[in-house]
Amino acid sequence: MGIRLGCIADDFTGATDLANNLVRAGMRVVQTIGVPPAGAEQPMDADAVVIALKSRTIPATDAVDASLRALAWLRSMGAEQIYFKYCSTFDSTPAGNIGPVTEALMDALGTDFTIATPAFPDNGRTVFKGHLFVGDVLLSDSGMRHHPLTPMTDSNLVSVLGAQTTRAVGLIDHRVVADGAEAIRARIDALREDGVGMAVVDAVSNDDLVRLGAAVQGLPLVTAGSGLAIGLPANWDFKPSSAAARLPQAGGRRAIVSGSVSVATNRQVLQYLRSGRPAYSVDPLRVAAGEDVVGQALSFADAHLDDGPVLLYSTESPDMVRTVQGRLGAAEAGELVEQTLARIAEGLVERGVRQLVVAGGETSGAVVQALGITGLRIGPQIAPGVPWCAAPLPGGDTLHITLKSGNFGGPDFFTTSFALLDEEAS
Numbered sequence: 075m076g077i078r079l080g081c082i083a084d085d086f087t088g089a090t091d092l093a094n095n096l097v098r099a100g101m102r103v104v105q106t107i108g109v110p111p112a113g114a115e116q117p118m119d120a121d122a123v124v125i126a127l128k129s130r131t132i133p134a135t136d137a138v139d140a141s142l143r144a145l146a147w148l149r150s151m152g153a154e155q156i157y158f159k160y161c162s163t164f165d166s167t168p169a170g171n172i173g174p175v176t177e178a179l180m181d182a183l184g185t186d187f188t189i190a191t192p193a194f195p196d197n198g199r200t201v202f203k204g205h206l207f208v209g210d211v212l213l214s215d216s217g218m219r220h221h222p223l224t225p226m227t228d229s230n231l232v233s234v235l236g237a238q239t240t241r242a243v244g245l246i247d248h249r250v251v252a253d254g255a256e257a258i259r260a261r262i263d264a265l266r267e268d269g270v271g272m273a274v275v276d277a278v279s280n281d282d283l284v285r286l287g288a289a290v291q292g293l294p295l296v297t298a299g300s301g302l303a304i305g306l307p308a309n310w311d312f313k314p315s316s317a318a319a320r321l322p323q324a325g326g327r328r329a330i331v332s333g334s335v336s337v338a339t340n341r342q343v344l345q346y347l348r349s350g351r352p353a354y355s356v357d358p359l360r361v362a363a364g365e366d367v368v369g370q371a372l373s374f375a376d377a378h379l380d381d382g383p384v385l386l387y388s389t390e391s392p393d394m395v396r397t398v399q400g401r402l403g404a405a406e407a408g409e410l411v412e413q414t415l416a417r418i419a420e421g422l423v424e425r426g427v428r429q430l431v432v433a434g435g436e437t438s439g440a441v442v443q444a445l446g447i448t449g450l451r452i453g454p455q456i457a458p459g460v461p462w463c464a465a466p467l468p469g470g471d472t473l474h475i476t477l478k479s480g481n482f483g484g485p486d487f488f489t490t491s492f493a494l495l496d497e498e499a500s
């Protein structure tokens with residue numbers, strides 16, 4: 075039998091976030107890093123496969139190509155429904171990539187309609203009258219307006235998505251969602267008759283997502299943040315479970331690599347610094363000037379790794395990031411920092427780090443690729459949307475790794491994450 079759900083995630087932290095919600099809803103999930111090579115289509119012991127791409131901020135045509143390759147692979151595995159996962163803050167630019175990728179997937183699947191909802195209430199992302207809220211404020215008033223790669227300055231998702239696609243975009247509002255799956259299906263039929271191809275769906279609670287999940291049973295394609303995963307597995311009779319969340323026992327040294335510049339990560343770094351634990355700041359301007367920052371960071375790690383977790387970070391305030399971008403260019407600065415942190419992560423693993431926290435989606439993509447990781451097993455949840463994972467390293471050892479989305483986790487995330495592994499071991 076093939077897999078039930080085939081998922082395409084546009085970044086690596088987002089992929090583990092989705093896999094985490096599917097596992098908690100009772101599915102057995104395999105997460106792959108990139109599209110598995112041709113010939114790897116043997117039956118899998120999994121109900122869902124999440125393919126992690128790094129396609130959120132690349133040119134739209136490249137994102138479409140990668141997503142279509144992922145789709146072809148998932149279909150060859152028998153996937154009954156496709157889930158395109160993007161960020162709960164709808165990270166994109168007027169050029170995409172959410173609209174173009176969605177359209178290409180619709181064309182390839184021969185479907186004329188899909189839904190779009192980034193809602194993830196457990197992490198404070200809610201959609202009301204088509205407007206996305208982050209906690210108590212509109213998306214455009216949240217820290218996302220300063221995002222280095224995808225600044226979000228419009229909270230009206232119907233217009234944000236409309237700017238990225240040639241299809242008509244509609245809305246399924248909260249009153250319809252509150253009336254249940256039948257009402258949502260009736261609204262979908264009406265929108266379809268009006269020639270609407272994509273509908274933003276309101277959701278302010280997990281109950282809304284459960285109703286929506288039931289309503290979209292049988293749609294070839296759904297597009298969403300990870301929240302919809304709360305409501306979908308029940309369509310195949312899966313029941314919430316914690317059984318799938320056990321990992322092998324963790325060992326080795328501990329480190330944190332943070333290239334996220336989000337508000338939540340800034341708080342986490344600050345809290346870590348205030349606790350007096352060892353931390354090394356990676357300065358992009360020194361890297362650009364040709365200094366051996368990787369070597370210096372690893373010498374710092376050598377001096378401290380035996381005493382507990384070491385933090386290596388480029389995390390800075392929006393003002394500082396803007397200054398760096400002004401000197402180096404936004405994309406160039408991003409790439410430079412990602413590659414620097416990836417090389418630091420490689421050096422840490424060479425030094426025996428086997429428990430690694432990585433903060434930031436783009437950063438996680440660069441780190442996981444540099445470490446040669448091809449798949450992840452999903453373990454226990456540290457914070458909503460962030461599980462520990464286990465990955466086989468090319469040399470045969472197991473690395474415990476968590477990929478933290480920029481805005482997820484409480485201020486003490488960097489310390490509570492390791493405490494959870496200690497608890498699991500006891």
Ligand SMILES: Nc1ncnc2c1ncn2[C@@H]1O[C@H](COP(=O)(O)OP(=O)(O)OP(=O)(O)O)[C@@H](O)[C@H]1O
Pocket residue numbers: 087221222223333334335336339358388389390394395398399407408409410411412433434435436437438478479480481
């Ligand atoms: N000090 C810095 N100056 C300029 N750019 C930076 C700096 N630190 C990190 N960056 C870049 O900013 C980008 C941050 O993106 P990343 O996805 O890793 O984190 P995030 O956006 O906070 O998290 P998420 O995407 O999970 O919400 C990366 O490209 C990173 O290399």
Ligand SMILES: O=C(O)[C@@H](O)C(=O)CO
Pocket residue numbers: 085087088089091092160161162163299300435459479480
């Ligand atoms: O949906 C989210 O917010 C996260 O999974 C994510 O994609 C951040 O990069």
